[in-house]
Amino acid sequence: MAKFIIAHDLGTTGNKATLYDQEGRLVGAAFYAYETAYAHTGWAEQNPEDWWRAVCESTHQLLQETHTGKSEIACVTFSGQMMGAVALDRDARPLRNAIIWADQRSLAQEAWVGERVSFEDVYQISGHRLSASYSLAKILWIRDNQPDIYAAAYKFVHAKDSIVARLTGEFVTDPSDASSMNLYDLESGQWSAKILDAVNLPEDKLPALRQSVDVVGAVRPEVADEVGVAAGTPVVIGGGDGACAAAGAGVIREGSAYNYVGSSSWIALSTPKPIYDPDYRTFTFGHVIPNMVMPTGTMQAAGASYQWTRDQLAVFEKEAAKTLGISAYELINLEIEKIAPGTDGLFYLPYLMGERSPRWNPHARGAFIGLTIRHSRAHMYRAVLEGVTMNLRVILDAFRNQGTQIESMRVIGGGARGHVWNQIMADLYGMPIHRLAILEEATSMGAALVGGVGVGLYPDFSMIETMNTIASTVQPNPVTQAVYERMYPIFNNLYNALAPVYDEIAAL
Numbered sequence: 369m370a371k372f373i374i375a376h377d378l379g380t381t382g383n384k385a386t387l388y389d390q391e392g393r394l395v396g397a398a399f400y401a402y403e404t405a406y407a408h409t410g411w412a413e414q415n416p417e418d419w420w421r422a423v424c425e426s427t428h429q430l431l432q433e434t435h436t437g438k439s440e441i442a443c444v445t446f447s448g449q450m451m452g453a454v455a456l457d458r459d460a461r462p463l464r465n466a467i468i469w470a471d472q473r474s475l476a477q478e479a480w481v482g483e484r485v486s487f488e489d490v491y492q493i494s495g496h497r498l499s500a501s502y503s504l505a506k507i508l509w510i511r512d513n514q515p516d517i518y519a520a521a522y523k524f525v526h527a528k529d530s531i532v533a534r535l536t537g538e539f540v541t542d543p544s545d546a547s548s549m550n551l552y553d554l555e556s557g558q559w560s561a562k563i564l565d566a567v568n569l570p571e572d573k574l575p576a577l578r579q580s581v582d583v584v585g586a587v588r589p590e591v592a593d594e595v596g597v598a599a600g601t602p603v604v605i606g607g608g609d610g611a612c613a614a615a616g617a618g619v620i621r622e623g624s625a626y627n628y629v630g631s632s633s634w635i636a637l638s639t640p641k642p643i644y645d646p647d648y649r650t651f652t653f654g655h656v657i658p659n660m661v662m663p664t665g666t667m668q669a670a671g672a673s674y675q676w677t678r679d680q681l682a683v684f685e686k687e688a689a690k691t692l693g694i695s696a697y698e699l700i701n702l703e704i705e706k707i708a709p710g711t712d713g714l715f716y717l718p719y720l721m722g723e724r725s726p727r728w729n730p731h732a733r734g735a736f737i738g739l740t741i742r743h744s745r746a747h748m749y750r751a752v753l754e755g756v757t758m759n760l761r762v763i764l765d766a767f768r769n770q771g772t773q774i775e776s777m778r779v780i781g782g783g784a785r786g787h788v789w790n791q792i793m794a795d796l797y798g799m800p801i802h803r804l805a806i807l808e809e810a811t812s813m814g815a816a817l818v819g820g821v822g823v824g825l826y827p828d829f830s831m832i833e834t835m836n837t838i839a840s841t842v843q844p845n846p847v848t849q850a851v852y853e854r855m856y857p858i859f860n861n862l863y864n865a866l867a868p869v870y871d872e873i874a875a876l
Contacts, residue, residue: 370442373825374430374597375816376423377609378448378527380404380468383419385426386809387434388816390442390825392835394809396434398426405465410472413465416454416530423531427596438598444535444587445819446606447613447811448528450548450653453506455521460533463517467506468527469548474505477512481505481550484566487648493563495547495554495642495652495661497728503549508567525575528606533575535595536585536603541575543654544611544662554642554652554661580607580656581822604822606815607656610664614638615656615817616810617778618836620829622660625767625774627760627793629783633670634725635763637663637772649726649766656818657829663772665725665763670756671783673718673734677752681745701788703746704753709795709848710855711747714738715862716755719870726762727863731874737862753789754852757796758859764797776800778838780810787842795848796856805839 371390376383382401389395402418405411431438451469456462467473478500481490490498499505503524511518525533526545533539546552546559551574553560559571578584583602592599606612614636617626625637637643642652643663650665669676678686678696685699719732736748768774776799783789784807794801806813813835820826 370440371825372436372440373442373816373819374427374444375606375812375819376426376444376446376528376531377612377812377815378419378422378446378531379609380449380470383422383426384812385423385430386812386816387430387436388813388820392820392826392831394813395436396430398429398433400426404468408473412468412470414468416462416466419527419531420534424595431596438596441597441601442825443583443602443604443819443823444597445604445815445822446528446532447609447815448526448545448606450526450545450608450610451502452526453503453510454525454527454530455510455517456523456525456530456533456539457520458522460530460537460539462530463520464510464514466527466530467509469501471506472500474500474509477505477508480508481567485563490550490563491648492644493553493560494550495644496550497648497651498550504551504563504567507569521573523575524573526608529575532584532603532605535587535591537588538585539575540578540584540605542578542580542605542607542656544580544608544656546577547652547654548608552654554654578605579658580605580611580818581658583822602823604819606818608653609811610634610636611653611656611662612814612818613780613811614662614814615829615832616806616812616814616836617780617804618832619778620657620832623773623775624778626778626780629670629779629781629789631670631672631675632666632668633756633760633781633783634664634666635760637767637774639663639772643767643770643772645766645770647766648728650763651725656814663767665766667718667725667756667759667763668723669718669720669734670760671781673716673720673752673756674783676720677749681748697786700749701786704750704788707746707750710851711751711754712740712742714743714747714751715855715859716748716751717863717866718752718756718759726759726766729867729870731870732867733870733873735866753792754796755859757789757792758856761796761856762860774799776802778802778804780804780807782808790842791845794842794844796852798844798849800844801842802838803840803842804836806836810836
C-alpha cells in the first residue's frame with residue numbers, strides 16, 4: 369500500500385530528502401550536498417545536473433536506510449530555492465548553469481525594465497519591488513549576453529520545476545515560485561501581460577501555472593530506475609522554500625504568522641489578499657495554500673549578528689563551551705540574563721550585510737551606539753538580540769499599520785531555540801511567542817504536507833497541527849514592554865540619522 373511521501377527540499381547547499389508516513393511522522397532523511405560557483409563578484413550559479421544527481425542519490429539512500437519499497441510511495445513532492453533562472457530545452461535538460469537567488473549581476477537589466485514599467489506598477493502587480501534578485505532580470509541577462517541560449521530555451525523555470533520536468537515531462541510551476549519572478553500577477557493568478565509585453569518576453573517561455581497541491585504528472589519509465597522510485601508514482605509540484613516553511617510552521621490561516629530565525633530572518637503571514645506597503649518595505653509571495661498569499665519581510669543579518677557576536681566578542685564563552693561540550697550560545701544567554709532589558713541605553717544596529725526589508729539599503733552598516741564606561745561585553749550581547757528584534761518589529765509594524773491583526777507569532781529556525789531571545793521577541797512584538805516542536809525541518813515538512821493533501825493521504829492542511837505542535841509559549845512581560853516602547857522610536861531615529869553617513873562610508 370502506498371502510504372509514504374518523499375519530500376525533496378532543494379536548498380542552496382544541498383538537497384534534503386525526507387520520508388513522511390500517513391500519520392505525518394518523519395520516518396527518515398538523507399542529504400546530498402552540491403556546490404555553488406562564484407565566477408565573478410555578484411555572480412552565483414549552480415549546475416542543475418547536480419540537483420538531479422542529488423535527488424537521485426538521496427532518494428536511493430532514503431529508501432534503503434528506511435527499508436521502504438518503491439510501491440509504498442504515494443507521491444514525490446518538492447520544496448526549492450526561489451528567485452532563480454533555469455534555462456531548459458524541450459527534453460528538460462539544462463542549457464547552462466542555473467542563475468540562483470543570490471546572483472546580483474542583472475542590475476543593468478533591472479534598470480532597463482524600470483524604464484518600461486514603473487516601480488509602482490511592478491510592486492502593485494507582482495507584490496515585489498523591481499530587483500535584480502528576481503528571475504525576470506536574470507532571464508533578460510541571458511537574452512542580452514547569451515542570445516543563443518535564450519533562443520534555444522524552451523522554458524525558464526525554478527530549481528524544483530526543473531526536476532519535476534525531468535521526472536514527468538511537464539513544464540509547470542506553482543504560485544509561490546511564480547511570484548518570485550517579478551512576472552506574476554498576484555491578484556489574477558496569471559502571468560502579467562503588462563510586464564511581459566513591456567519587456568518583449570513571450571509567455572510561452574514560461575512554465576504553465578498549477579496549484580501547489582496539484583498532481584502534475586507521474587514519474588516516467590525512462591527515469592524511474594535512475595531516480596529510485598516506481599514508474600507512475602504521482603508527482604505533486606509543491607512550492608518555494610519560503611512558502612513551504614510557512615505551511616510547515618502552521619501558518620495556513622488568515623491572521624497567522626511566523627518568524628524564521630536563521631542567518632537571515634523573516635516574518636511572514638498568511639492572508640487572502642496581498643499587503644501593499646506604502647513605503648515598499650515588505651513584499652508578497654504566493655502561498656502553497658490555495659487562494660492565499662504570503663506577505664513577507666526579510667532582514668539580512670539576524671542569526672548572522674548573533675554568530676558574529678559569538679565569534680568576535682564571546683571568545684571566553686566559546687572556549688569554555690568547547691571544554692564543557694555545550695553550545696557557546698548557552699553561555700552567552702546566561703550572560704544576557706544578567707543584564708536588564710534595555711541594556712542601560714545601549715543600541716545595536718544589525719546592518720552587517722547592508723539591509724533588505726525594511727530599510728532596502730545596501731550601504732547600511734552595523735553599529736553599537738550609546739556605549740559608556742559602564743557597559744560590559746554582556747551588555748553588548750543583549751544589545752545584539754534586542755537590536756535584531758527591533759529591526760524585525762519594523763517589518764511586523766508595516767503589516768500591522770495596514771490593519772492586519774496578528775494574535776501570536778510562531779518561531780522556527782535554529783535561532784528560535786533560546787528562551788531568552790523568545791522572551792525579547794514576546795516583549796518587543798507585544799504578543800505570545802510559540803516555539804514549535806520542529807524548528808529546522810519545517811520546510812520539508814511543509815512540502816510533505818502539500819504532497820499529502822495533493823494525493824489525499826492527508827485530509828487537509830490542518831494536518832500540520834499534529835505534525836508540528838507548539839512546544840512552548842512565552843508571554844510578554846508588561847514591565848519590559850514599557851522599556852522597549854521607549855527604546856523602539858530611538859532605534860528608528862538612529863537609523864534615519866545615520867543613513868546619510870552610510871552613503872559617505874560607501875564612497876570611501
